[in-house]
Amino acid sequence: MKWPLHGSNPQYLYQSMGIPLPDHYIDFSANINPLGPPLSLKEKWGQAFELINDYPDPKAYKFSLKAAEKEGLPMNWILPGNGGSELIALIARMIAGKRVLIVQPAFSEYEEACKANGCQIGYHVLEEGKWELKSDSLIQKLDHYDALFLCNPNNPTGKSFSRSAISHVLEESSTRNCFVIIDEAFYDFTEEVHSFASYIPIYPNLMILRSMTKMYSIPGIRLGYVIARPPVLEKMASFQPHWSVNAIALMAGEECLKAVEHEQNTRQYIGKQRSRLVKFFQEKGYEVSNSSVNFYLLRDPNHIDQLPLIQFLLENGIVPRHTYHFPGLEGSWIRLAIKRKKENDRLMEVLAKWRTVQ
Ligand SMILES: Cc1ncc(COP(=O)(O)O)c(C=O)c1O
CATH class of the missing domain: 3.40.640.10 (Type I PLP-dependent aspartate aminotransferase-like (Major domain))
Known part of the structure; x- marks a missing residue:
């Protein structure tokens, strides 16, 4: 499999997996501020x-x-x-x-x-x-x-x-x-x-x-x-x-x-979203890295290679970042960005669904 080298541009990940690009998807593969650029810009x-x-x-x-x-x-x-x-x-x-x-x-x-x-x-x-x-x-x-x-x-x-x-x-x-x-x-x-x-x-x-x-x-x-x-x-x-x-x-x-205020609002927002995501992952039996920023690693401990989870997420319009190129990880984790509440809610919904099909 020829994996894309970076996150973002999800069409290439879909292509690698042989899955058609859906009309709607949420890209969790790039670690960008979910609040967007400062309004002043x-x-x-x-x-x-x-x-x-x-x-x-x-x-x-x-x-x-x-x-x-x-x-x-x-x-x-x-x-x-x-x-x-x-x-x-x-x-x-x-x-x-x-x-x-x-x-x-x-x-x-x-x-x-x-x-x-x-x-x-x-x-x-x-x-x-x-x-x-x-x-x-x-x-x-x-x-x-x-x-x-x-x-x-x-x-x-x-x-x-x-x-x-x-x-x-x-x-x-x-x-x-x-x-x-x-x-x-x-x-x-x-x-x-x-x-x-x-x-x-x-x-x-x-x-x-x-x-x-x-x-x-x-x-x-x-x-x-x-x-x-x-x-x-x-x-x-x-x-x-x-x-x-x-x-x-x-x-x-x-x-x-x-844009100092934008930075502060972002840190606060990310902190809140991270806490609720981590709580959910722990309740659902996922392992998650101890992140202090706007992304984290996650794995389903029932799988050594996370490929089945990546496939399921992509089919459900959730774009993760694979870790096959990271020495020390080699596909045993996926990386996800912290996004806006509604998008994080959707991620949790899909991860809850993954538990029911397993
Ligand atoms: C840790 C780290 N450093 C540097 C960069 C480069 O970022 P950019 O070229 O967009 O400034 C990235 C991009 O993903 C990154 O993750």
Whole structure:
């Protein structure tokens, strides 16, 4: 079976499974804010048209300034990119041919991009079910690597790693000249927001990756940024195509970074939905990951491979994210996004039905 590499665009998952795409479906495979983009962005949208007959600012001055203010760091510590994915590709280009350790399971683009740049890849696979980061066992491997990718909160489990474990890893990697890339694409969905960006002044080997896609629900626009020391960013920028971030994305990004209330409402909404979903799953005998964000892993413990459940969900218009490409999961879980109440209700209805046909 040829599985799609990412969530979203459900037609490809239906195609892989040989199931006709239904007229109505709910896509739980992409982890995007269910409340949508901030309202203020919609109100500004008319101005986007005016931006298309000139080149975008290649220095992305206004957006970078706003991002720097938000991060409490200087502006030249920010490098915007055409989505987090472009920035991952630039990081991989910068460390081409090096030895890269990835804490797994994790977003697949780290490996894809590093492999495309001739890196040697190693895994540190977390224990299934707990997915805890045990710093001692990870640190033992650091001597053999030049860079480490860590996704926190983690995609696909939704778990946030312990602060002390990450601090320990940062301390040890800095003495070994090992780059640490922490992907914080989902850090703003947690109740207790905690970023490691403030550690960059202490650890020059640290890079933080931010995607604007998830919280602000703008995956179609493509915008993200990396926070790191200027020499690191200068190197990365030297591989980036000129005008890589378009003018509409820069305008939208500036607007989104002001939307503090939208972020708070989102965290509250997600927190409430997550609690009621988890309660339901436990009552119905499903296993679920201890997520702190807007998605989670789920499995029916009666099946080692979740393929029958995936098929049933798709036939009932529910689109899950398969996990066949995630080392350490290999199809034994599915990932589901937290969506609006009505959509989550429908998911629970279908999962309750699955119990009756089993
Ligand atoms: C953990 C993580 N990092 C980065 C990205 C890249 O996001 P984007 O390129 O949309 O900014 C994704 C997208 O799914 C992701 O899950």
